[in-house]
Amino acid sequence: MSGNEPGPRPSDEELAAMGRDDLVKLGGQLDGVEIVDYPDPWPVKGTKAEKRAERAVALWFLVAALAGLAFVVALIWWPWRYEPRTDESAHFWYSLYTPVLGITLGVSVLAIAFGALLYAKKFIPNEVAIQQRSDNMGEGSAEVDRKTIVAHLADAGDRATIGRRSMIKRTAGLGVGALGLGVVALPVASFIKDPHDNADNKDGLVHTGWQKQHPGEIVYLRRHTGDANEVSLVRPEEIDAGGMETVFPFRESERGDHEALLHAVRRSDNPVMLIRLRPGDAAEVVKRKGQEDFNYGDFYAFTKICSHVGCPTSLYEQQTNRILCPCHQSQFDALQYAKPVFGPATRALAQLPITVHTDGYLIARHDFIEPIGPGYWERKS
Template sequence: MSSGNEPGATPPPSDAELERMDRDALVRLGTSLDGVEIVNYPEPWPVKGTRAEKRAERAVALSFLISALAGVGFVVALIWWPWRYQPPSNQDAHFLYSLYTPLLGITLGVSILALATGVLLYTKRFIPDELAIQQRDDNMGQGSAELHRKTILAQLADAGNRSTFARRSAIKRSLGLSAGMLGLGTVALPVASLIKDPWDQTDTKESLWHTGWQQQFPGEIVYLRRNTGIPDEISLVRPEDLDAGGMETVFPFRESERGNHEALLHALRRADNPVLLIRLRPEDADRVVKRQGQEDFNFGDYYAFSKICTHVGCPASLYEQRTNRLLCPCHQSQFDVLQYAKPVFGPATRALPQLPITVHTDGYLIARHDFIEAIGPGFWERPS
């Protein structure tokens, strides 16, 4: 078919004629331009209002409705489900607590899956299955002419009309509800992480400014304890327990918690408690650059740093002895232990906070006091 630019071809309509054309006329004009050949353009439902069509519409609406209900469930679980740790001895409360994370994953996953299923079903059942062949050029580098823009918009509008979306109110309402609930969940997820007030109980270990290493009263001894896998088993750390170049994860222990299963388990599970205890090799210890104001935080060759990465809070748990670097496996941040664990690679921008340690008179390693800065990633009340 002629394009309108060849000798003897029908000249294209003027702008005034284009304005007078309805959508059907523009569609026909668009298919006649530039050598378009429509191979197949069947109606999805040639006979309107059949039972099969109504079943298809209900299936799409049901998918969107399930997505919306799952989105509501996600928001409810995120905000109101019991999320604080409960010991196994309290069976009912522990059971509800153990469902918190699975519920978040299931409800959010179902919401996204059902929304995607509804979109796919609608595309398959109601969008016209058009097959067309068209030869186009770039209009000598000038882009699409007004004629082509008009006709392609008409064709898109015609495809939307043929999909019958405008008259399917059940699908539109359920889709809007689904998208709204999923959007609400998307907003609630980051907002929920900002609910905790860092100034609440500022002077206690429950504040974002402090950790489980904080002394509960003046003179309290907080030992460095390893996790043996048995919460009630107390394994304290002596300096001779680590070889030069060795590393171990330790947690706080108080004599007042001995025999208290819940307190011992909580100390191991509390997110801001893990600390990396590192014993440097003698030749490496001589090259250490200490952070200003923290020159006495180490005990000889022993250095202790928060295990919580300052990027997004993953465990910076990989220690490369040869280079004396701590690596966070989540986003590849690296911290130089010989330079107060400052970041030298990756997205982290803050050094790992250092825990001041020493040895008690009984020969075990202890924390002199809590960290002097908030650990983990930044939050809105912290200046850095």
Template sequence: MDRDQLLKLGGKLDEVELVEYTDPWPVKGTKAEKRAERAVAAWFTLAGLSGLAFIGVFLWWPWEYVPATSDQHWLYLLYTPLLGLTLGLSILGVGVGVVMYAKKFLPHEVAVQQRHDGPSAEIDRQTFVAHLADAGDRSTIARRSIIKRSALFGAGAFGLATAALPLGSLIHNPHKDSTNKNGLWHTGWLAEDGERVFLRRDTGDPHVIELVKPEDLDAGAMETVFPFHAPKNSSGGVDYAKMEGMLAGTERVDEHELFEALRRSDNPVMLIRLRPEDAKRVIKHQGQEDYNFGDFYAYTKICSHLGCPTSLYEQRTNRILCPCHQSQFDALQYAKPIFGPATRKLAQLPIQVDTETGYLYARSDFNEAVGPAFWERKS
């Protein structure tokens, strides 16, 4: 049997009654049909161009922070909106193109069929395939090359755009520069080329530099601090004269560096001054016995569970609390987790006091992973 015969037979066997089966274009090749065809192709083309634009923005648009005083700041501000706009237009183009094609070119069919239980017989499967093939022919997609090409272009570019998001992180090697502060193993507390990194408080104004001295905290107090990389002199040591000028606001500073120190996600550190009676009961972690300075202990604020800020400190119990999932860490036992889903201690920052100025500084970067684990972590 040919396809037309199978169509009729299949309808009878399946008890299908065609109430309406109207060809939207009974007269072929009219101007209206061509306009509809071009409209559908235009939406698919928009989807393709938008998908390619998304890939271009994702790969090459300047995304790193630029200070507001820079002429390039507006480009940085446009990065995220452009990603949303281009990907959204690509999704919209594919969706509208498909819907418009269905409305403009697919036959308007109204059919009534009785439902039956159990699997279909072989003859039903054969007639079903014939119906599908006939529907493809009646949709006229085979002879509309401009729509096929534009649909392939739009859907293909949209597919590439959606694949660029997960593939981008695989193409970029996160460990390429792992020896500097931008690597996964380090934070903004890394002292490069022998520089000294002081503990800085956040005053609310990123342009104001205020460092921390031991006498600034009362016993039982906690403060969040951030790194400040002191300027160096010609011999490689700290340029104290220039640093005092920066603190006083008379020396020029790198505004981008100051702002980034306060905003980088792995920089916040809890500086805790234990009460003298509590400091006597401290249990230190092996290999970190000298990381504290007297009663002062510094731990990362990034929870080892999912990276939330451990912003709460109970003075009476000496517990560090994470408000997201209620993990608790004992400040008297090297910030060991004692409750909640966290299973790793908070990373401890080694601190000391600068004898020249009396300010607290970090002796080195953390020697363990900060925050949630990643797959290269060894413990």
């Protein structure tokens, strides 16, 4: 390739006496490297073009720093507690929490990358070299090789002029530092902040639309007929043995309120499967500890929200008493407190405690005693 043959290696005394330029030259000779071209990106120092390029690189690093600091500020002080849609203003700002975190962190990472790329393009020499490669017969690097490679790296740093560009170094350090602060703050905040820690928040993940809004309130089981304004309550005798019906919560205070009635059937965590087991099957039921009185006779009510990823468990097999989720084929045994028996789901479907009111209609005794649907970080069950 180059025709250069490695010369004799210097002694330790000669090696210690060599300067960096001598080591760079020696390293090239030992590695069989011929530098064909090593142009200086800025042969005339201090030009306006060079200053503009330096400011452009520094600007990207400054943007990275500002975005990183904005990420930390948003992580700590942006409204992060869950706010229901009933308060439009508060919910709007809460809904921006995750997008703001993603945008600020993404801008910080991208700005550092753009700054590094621009610096490499504008200030690092485009060296053209030819090298004859060798694996040194499988032996490790000798002391002379280690010293010469360090010299080469230091020389490359000097030729890239990073040492005399304090603006770029300061902004790069600021950008990386701000990003690093955000990277550290994010997992720490995850252990401290819980958007759903307010147990009284009826719209949080801990509760559903079946929660009583005030003491003594009656929450009926209502079937959806397709007409949001029609209120069709459920009596036990209306469901045959082995039958299933999807029901939603209803309060007398909502009667005639179109928006409230429509919201009740559209809220994602409200649908419940009301199942009436056949008498022979009901005798074989295994009840979950602490939920022995959640059923009413042969009637059992389970959430339709699958505990795997939240799909609707819309299918019920009367012969096998299996509740099926069509998304990923999880199956739950209705005779064993809706325990998963097949598929990826690992948690039983939450059971709604039900009974019959004095007027003969089925009602919910209270809300689910555990969060429904898939698991999440703050969930205890």
